[in-house]
Amino acid sequence: MKKIGLFIFALLCCGFIYAQQALNGGSKIVSPEYNDDGTVTFRIHAPKAVKVEVTGDFFPQAGGIYSFGSAEMQEGKDGVWKYTSSVLPPELYSYSFVVDGMRMPDPSNVFLNRDVNTLMNIFIVGGGRADLYKVNAVPHGTVRRCWYDSPSLNKKRRITIYTPAGYEEGSKKYPVLYLLHGMGGDEEAWMTLGRASQILDNLIAEGKAKPMIVVMSNGNVDQEAAPGESSEGLLQPGMLPLPHTMDGTFEQTFPDIIKYVEKNFRVMKGKQNRAICGLSMGGFHSMNISREYPDMFDYVGLFSAAMLMRARGNSPVYMDTERKLERQFADPPRLYWIGIGKEDFLYKQNQEYRAMLDEKGYKYTYYETEEGHLWKNWRIYLSEFVPLLFVK
C-alpha cells in the first residue's frame, strides 16, 4: 500500500512538472533579475526575433503621458535576449518587451498590472519609500469587493473596501478615507497600480498613520463594476471618457456610498472622521464633492487633479462654484492638500487654482514632485497624504 502511494505521488508530481514544462517551454529564464550592484537584468528567449527592446518607466517619458523610452536588448548564442539597466532607485516599475515591433509581457514574470487597456509587468526595487509598496511582514488589513446599493443611480455597484488589521477581531470604530481613481480607472485601480492596501498596511504598522477604513469606489457612473466584473461580460476597456463621466452625476450620487459605508461598517461619523482624495479625474471629483457637501470632509486631497471649476453640461454641481468654495472655506477643512508633478500636463491648471486660493486666502498644503501624470507620483501623494489624516 505504501509503495503504491509513493508511486502514485511520484506520478502526480511528474504530471505536474511535465505540465509546467509544456506550459512555459521548460524555461528556466529569470527575468527580471535583481543584481547586487543595483541594476536589473531583463531576459527573453526569442531565437527567431530580429529586434527586441525593453520599454518601461525606468526610462524617461517619451511622446506623451504613459509612454516611455526603450532600449535594445542583445541576443546571446542561446537565443536569449538580455538587457541590464542602470542602477535603479527604489520604486515600483512597469515594463514590457517589444519583439519585432510587437509589445508583449515578459513571459518569465507573472506579475502584471492593467492600466486602462494595457497590461504591463511590474517589479519593485526595494528601499526607502518603495518599501511602502511591498507586502511586508506586518499585520495586514482585509480587502473586500462588495456591491453597494445606489438608489440615486438605481443600481448596485461594485466597491473595494480596505479595513485595517484588527477590524474583524475588535469593536472599535474607524475614520474613513474615500480614495478615488482617474479617468480610465475603476474600483481596482488604487489596489493594483496604486498599491493602496500595502501603503496603508505599512504606514499603520509603522505608527505613521491612524488605522482607517479606505473606500475605493468606481467613478464611472455608467459602469456597475470594473471591466470583467459586471454583467457586461469580458468587455475590453476602451477609449475614454465613458458616458456620464465628469457630468456631475458621480458627485451628486456620492452620498449613496457614504450611506452604505456608514451603515455596514464600524465607522466614526462626522466631518472630522472623513477624508476624500483622488488622482486626476478623482482629484476633480474630490474637489467637487468636498465643495458640494461642505459638512462632509475635513481632509481633502487633490492629486494631479483636473482643476476645472466647470466641466461640461449643466450639472448644478458645476454651478456657483466660487460661492460654494467660499462656503466650504467658511468652516475650512483641517487639510486641503494639493500634489502635482512639475511635468504634469495639468501643472499650469494647478498653479492657477493655487493662485485663486491664495487670492481668496483659503489655506491649503502644497506638495510638488518631479515628473508628470504618473502612478509613481500618485503612490507618493497617497503615502504623504495618509499620515496627515485624522490627527488632532
Place this chain on the structure above:
Amino acid sequence: MKKIGLFIFALLCCGFIYAQQALNGGSKIVSPEYNDDGTVTFRIHAPKAVKVEVTGDFFPQAGGIYSFGSAEMQEGKDGVWKYTSSVLPPELYSYSFVVDGMRMPDPSNVFLNRDVNTLMNIFIVGGGRADLYKVNAVPHGTVRRCWYDSPSLNKKRRITIYTPAGYEEGSKKYPVLYLLHGMGGDEEAWMTLGRASQILDNLIAEGKAKPMIVVMSNGNVDQEAAPGESSEGLLQPGMLPLPHTMDGTFEQTFPDIIKYVEKNFRVMKGKQNRAICGLSMGGFHSMNISREYPDMFDYVGLFSAAMLMRARGNSPVYMDTERKLERQFADPPRLYWIGIGKEDFLYKQNQEYRAMLDEKGYKYTYYETEEGHLWKNWRIYLSEFVPLLFVK
C-alpha cells in the same frame, strides 16, 4: 471661465486618448470576436512574424495535461493574422498566441488567468452551464481577502472568503463550504480559474443552492499567501511541489481555519452545516481532513482527487487510514461525492478507491465526465456539488 473649462476638459481627454494610442499602437483590433454563427475569431497584428498560431483548450489535449493543440493563423495584407474557430460549445476557454515559437497573450484581450506560472487569456461562450461562469445581473456576494491566524503554523495566512448577497445587511447565520485548490494553486485559484463567486452568485440567485459562505484557503503550508501577496515579494511561482505540501501538515492545521471562520463570521455550526471539497491535491486534502475529523463535515467532495491513502513521510494523518475511514462511515456523511474525468491520469486511482468503498459498503455519489485533469471539469463539479449541500 466656462470656455476655459471646456478647453481643459478637451485637453484632458486628448491626453488620455493619446496615451492609449501610445500604449497599444492605436490598435482597433477586436480579438476574440464572437461571430453570429457560433465561431470565434482571433486576431493579432504581427507584420514581421513568419508563423503565428493560436493554442487553447478548445483544441484537443495534446502531449500532457494542460497542453492543447493549436492551429496556424493566416496573415492578411495589413499584417493582421486571423483564425476562426469551429463552432464552440458554451464554456469558459483559455488561449494564447504563439508567434514564431514564442507563446504570448492576445494583446487585444486584457482578461488573463494565471495557472501556476502561466498566463492565459480567457473568454466565455455563453449558454447552458457556461452562464454560471458569467457575472450576471443577479445579487452578488462579497469576496474578502483576509489573514487568519494559524497558531499551529505560527503565522498569519491569507484566505479568500465569499459571503452570499445579503450577508452584510442581515443577521442570519450561514452554512460553510471549504473549497480547496490543487497543487500549484493557492487561495486565488478557485476565484480566477474556478469562477467560484460567479457560480455561487448564480446558483443562489436561481434558487438552486442554499446561500452559504465559501472559504478558499491556501493548502501550501509553507506559503503565507499566493505569489505576490506575501512578504516573499514578487516571487515567481515555480516548480512543484512546495516543501511541506502533502506531508500531513495542512490537514493537521486545518482546524485553525475553521476556528477563525466560526469566530469571525455568522456561521451555523455543527457537522450538518459544514462541507469540504477540493480538486486534485485539494481532493486529497478533503478526503484526509474529513476522515481525520469525522465529526466535522457532513458533505465531502473529491474532484479529480489524488486518492492515495498514504502520501509520504510519517504524518499520523496518513496512518491507520482504513480504520479512520471506517470510523468516518460509522456515522456516514450525508454526501460523499466523487467526480472524475474519463481521461484523467487519476482515473484508475479513483476507480480503485471506489471499488474499496463498494467493498466496504460505504455509500457515495459518483459523477463521471469526459476529458481529464482540467479546470473545465472542476467548474462542472463545483456546479454539480454545491446544489446538493445543506439540504435536509
